[in-house]
Amino acid sequence: xxxxxxxxTHDEERQGEAYxxxxxxxxxxxxxxxxxxxxxxxxFADSEIVASILDERGFGPTGNYxxxxxxxxxxxxxxxxxxxxVRNRLHLFRQVKRxxxxxxxxxxxxxxxxxxxxxxxxxxxxxxxxxxxAYRTLPGLIEEAxxxxxxxxxxxxxxxxxxxxSPVRLDSNGVTGFVSIMRGCNNMCSFCVVPFTRxxxxxxxxxxxxxxxxxxxxxxxREVTLLGQNVDSYYFVDEAQDEIVTFAKLLEKVxxxxxxxxxxxxxxxxxxxxxxxxxxxxxxDNICKYIHLPVQSGSTRVLQLMNRTYTREWYMAKVDRxxxxxxxxxxxxxxxxxxxxxxxxxxQDTLELMRYAKYDMSYMFFYSERPGTLAxxxxxxxxxxxxxxxxxxxxxxxxxxxxxxxxRRDIGKICTVLIEGDSKKSAADWRGRNSQNKVVVFxxxxxxxxxxxxxxxxxxxxxxxxLIGKVI
Ligand code: 5AD
Ligand code: SF4
Numbered sequence: 088x089x090x091x092x093x094x095x096t097h098d099e100e101r102q103g104e105a106y107x108x109x110x111x112x113x114x115x116x117x118x119x120x121x122x123x124x125x126x127x128x129x130x131f132a133d134s135e136i137v138a139s140i141l142d143e144r145g146f147g148p149t150g151n152y153x154x155x156x157x158x159x160x161x162x163x164x165x166x167x168x169x170x171x172x173v174r175n176r177l178h179l180f181r182q183v184k185r186x187x188x189x190x191x192x193x194x195x196x197x198x199x200x201x202x203x204x205x206x207x208x209x210x211x212x213x214x215x216x217x218x219x220x221a222y223r224t225l226p227g228l229i230e231e232a233x234x235x236x237x238x239x240x241x242x243x244x245x246x247x248x249x250x251x252x253s254p255v256r257l258d259s260n261g262v263t264g265f266v267s268i269m270r271g272c273n274n275m276c277s278f279c280v281v282p283f284t285r286x287x288x289x290x291x292x293x294x295x296x297x298x299x300x301x302x303x304x305x306x307x308x309r310e311v312t313l314l315g316q317n318v319d320s321y322y323f324v325d326e327a328q329d330e331i332v333t334f335a336k337l338l339e340k341v342x343x344x345x346x347x348x349x350x351x352x353x354x355x356x357x358x359x360x361x362x363x364x365x366x367x368x369x370x371x372d373n374i375c376k377y378i379h380l381p382v383q384s385g386s387t388r389v390l391q392l393m394n395r396t397y398t399r400e401w402y403m404a405k406v407d408r409x410x411x412x413x414x415x416x417x418x419x420x421x422x423x424x425x426x427x428x429x430x431x432x433x434x435q436d437t438l439e440l441m442r443y444a445k446y447d448m449s450y451m452f453f454y455s456e457r458p459g460t461l462a463x464x465x466x467x468x469x470x471x472x473x474x475x476x477x478x479x480x481x482x483x484x485x486x487x488x489x490x491x492x493x494x495r496r497d498i499g500k501i502c503t504v505l506i507e508g509d510s511k512k513s514a515a516d517w518r519g520r521n522s523q524n525k526v527v528v529f530x531x532x533x534x535x536x537x538x539x540x541x542x543x544x545x546x547x548x549x550x551x552x553x554l555i556g557k558v559i
Pocket of ligand 1: 165166278279280381383421422423452453454455456457
């Protein structure tokens, strides 16, 4: 099977569209499944686990839902808009099913978990509802659905990590891959639905993570991104080796696979990222100097309501510490505009903190109340929509300026770029990323470079989103 992988970011608003797996070479599959993934990178990684489970049962991937026996939507609940997008897709697939009654439709992921049987009972939109910890039961549920029953399993688990399942890489570039290292989340950020949809935090067996990364490297991959809702609280007791593996230790183990394998990770909670992690990053050239460090708000009062457990000053000191140990490290953030009770002054605090941190990039959202969360139960969603949107607009404009300034500071510098493929605009140019996770585009020329190679590139120009350079 030709297996490649692409880098995906957090959610549909970040990417603007869902991703459809086109799959690899057909093996002797009796049936075809089609899967669309929404939301965060975890969800895309989960779809690859699902593909592996289905592959075992004779289902091969197709990029065309009109020929699929099974249509799956791996869904996200993080904001209302994400859920609405999925509902619209479900109505479309329902119409397709009228013409092809044998086709099964399934909802996976966070929306399945949040809405449980509602899909089957109230809306009669789907045949299968499977939560993030129940994918192993998919084959049985499909059989139930094929015999006309409802296939539902939304049980959350305390120990499922799918450690032994080797993901089937979907839509991959063959250079960069995601590797799940933990599941669930124990933080109770008051705005967030994830603890309810993905359950308790649990860490995956360290040896299985290292094996998966080494296997990717052997197959030509040159970058792995270790994924978890809160990677810095990774903690695994390896009884066989009599060893406690912290996130810093895990990073080191993966970095030691080969100096030519780049290591990234996402997401870090500012309260949990330790000096030990920062020193490990400093020690290994192949651990990328980039940290996604979501701040959410720049106001201590709002941070407290969000239950983020740090103050504005504490976060600023963390940024200082990162740059002290890792000068030039790329830092990005997630920011929510218009959380409950947010005043104009709180909003100004957020803008000021953004200027302080000089974020290279941010993912920015306006607050969307999620049923069942602490904030929905305790606070009023009282910032009017037009105010939320205006504040978000100011945040986005400031970030655009900060990104451009950050890129301009790189002009004249030389960076190591891992080539991921052709530039989107021209097949005469390569596209890759530098250690700081910035996209770099440069002419291919006659250099004989290939996808998966490293190139030394001098930055000569930039836009807000891209560095433009030449190989030296
Ligand atoms: N409303 C808006 N944004 C949210 N996020 C999480 N929950 C919400 C919500 N209810 C954002 C946070 C988080 C990112 C993945 O999504 O910024 O870090
Ligand atoms: Fe990922 Fe969170 Fe969305 Fe679930 S709700 S898909 S964990 S971003």
